[in-house]
Amino acid sequence: NKKAFIFDLDGVIVDTAKFHFIAWQRLAASLGINFTHEENEQLKGVSRVNSLKKILEWGNKTITAEVFQEKMDQKNEEYLDLIKTLDTSDIMPGVHNFLLELKDKNQPIALGSASKNARPILEKLGIKNLFDVIVDGTNVTKAKPDPEVFLSACSQLGYHAHDSIVFEDSVAGVQAANTAGMISIGLGEKDILHEADEVFNHFTDMPEDYINTLLNK
Numbered sequence: 001n002k003k004a005f006i007f008d009l010d011g012v013i014v015d016t017a018k019f020h021f022i023a024w025q026r027l028a029a030s031l032g033i034n035f036t037h038e039e040n041e042q043l044k045g046v047s048r049v050n051s052l053k054k055i056l057e058w059g060n061k062t063i064t065a066e067v068f069q070e071k072m073d074q075k076n077e078e079y080l081d082l083i084k085t086l087d088t089s090d091i092m093p094g095v096h097n098f099l100l101e102l103k104d105k106n107q108p109i110a111l112g113s114a115s116k117n118a119r120p121i122l123e124k125l126g127i128k129n130l131f132d133v134i135v136d137g138t139n140v141t142k143a144k145p146d147p148e149v150f151l152s153a154c155s156q157l158g159y160h161a162h163d164s165i166v167f168e169d170s171v172a173g174v175q176a177a178n179t180a181g182m183i184s185i186g187l188g189e190k191d192i193l194h195e196a197d198e199v200f201n202h203f204t205d206m207p208e209d210y211i212n213t214l215l216n217k
């Protein structure tokens with residue numbers, strides 16, 4: 001009995017969401033835009049370019065294409081600076097064990113992230129070799145909630161969408177998994193991720209033998 005296990009990166013494997021938030025907040029401030037926590041929720045899982053478009057929209061602001069590119073670079077530099085010291089200790093609770101258990105059960109593992117920084121981050125965390133397939137922001141053309149990233153991951157693993165399970169912390173990502181016809185497991189708050197098939201605060205909150213439960217779904 002096998003399934004394709006597909007993991008989002010930011011907010012699922014590692015708590016980089018808070019660093020994205022700080023970097024976007026500074027960027028928004030540099031444009032004279034106030035950026036809230038609620039707005040940040042809506043940017044989770046959303047690509048860099050679409051995130052900046054939304055911030056400008058919310059702030060009622062237009063900038064030239066040149067400045068737009070500058071601001072995207074500025075945000076990423078800020079973000080890279082914030083995540084400089086990431087290491088194994090920054091892996092979210094229970095994730096490492098969950099991945100090792102999957103390996104032990106010979107289950108295929110993929111990453112499905114919108115981030116263009118996914119590979120260097122997995123390397124910093126020391127878990128890149130656990131992934132059979134990595135699909136990230138450098139491989140896809142359509143951003144979440146489009147299912148492209150997850151469909152690409154499952155087909156590269158050689159699985160059907162209905163035999164795939166996605167772990168996501170973002171509304172856009174849960175929608176992408178659902179649209180693809182995959183099982184969606186939300187990591188975070190139930191009221192925000194209510195579209196997911198099941199929601200847990202952390203991997204450590206999953207019931208014992210949850211992997212077997214999932215394999216029998």
Ligand code: B16
Binds near residue numbers: 009043137
């Ligand atoms: P980057 P995920 C997403 O990663 C983040 O949730 C989102 O906040 C970020 O803007 C996006 O990646 C792009 O990231 O600027 O590093 O290319 O959650 O899909 O792993």
Ligand code: MG
Binds near residue numbers: 008009169173
């Ligand atoms: Mg995420």
